[in-house]
Amino acid sequence: MSHHKKYLLEKVLAPLEDEIEFFFSNFIGASYPSIYRKELCWKPPTDVYETETDYVIILELAQVKNEEVSITFRDGILTIRGVRQTIPPSERRHYLKMEISYGPFERKIAISGDVDMDQLSAQYKDGFLEIRLPKKKTNSFNIEIE
Incomplete structure (x- = not known):
């Protein structure tokens, strides 16, 4: 598959896959496997x-x-x-209930705005991974009409 087709597939399907996952987990009570791997x-x-300055992802x-x-991030x-x-x-062991997932995991998240690639950061603390993608500052200004 060409890079362009793969990019379009991921850009279009990533948000849709999140909606399908929400449906499966909240209404059917089952997990929906990733379609990318x-x-x-x-x-x-x-x-x-x-926020005003960042896109924030917490896992x-x-x-x-x-x-x-x-x-x-690509x-x-x-x-x-x-x-x-x-x-x-x-x-x-004989499990009576098993809800904790093990093995490989993957999340793909589409970010629609411009990101400052030099300022990306990630921090792992107390079982949570926080990723910050600072928004790229734009040089915008008002133009008066004469």
Whole structure:
């Protein structure tokens, strides 16, 4: 697949996939696997919001090590990938309920505005990964009509 087609596919489908995930998790009670990767990926709970100066993305990633996470931003798509390692059982287990996801995860988030690429930052604290994408400052001014 050409880079341009892949870009368009990701730009159009990333927001749609989030809506499908919301539907599956809230109405059907099941997880919807990522369509971008060949292996099944779980999707960590994520908040995305903007302030006057930044786009902010917060992911819940308890028990995920920094070195197990990669973050890329290309062509308006923020991609967060990683792995939550399973905890080896110390005894034989019979699960009555299992809601914690393990293995590879991925989130793709479309950012529609211009981002200052020199000021991107990420911080991991207390099980939450916070990514800040500062908005690019524009040189705008009013023009008087004569």
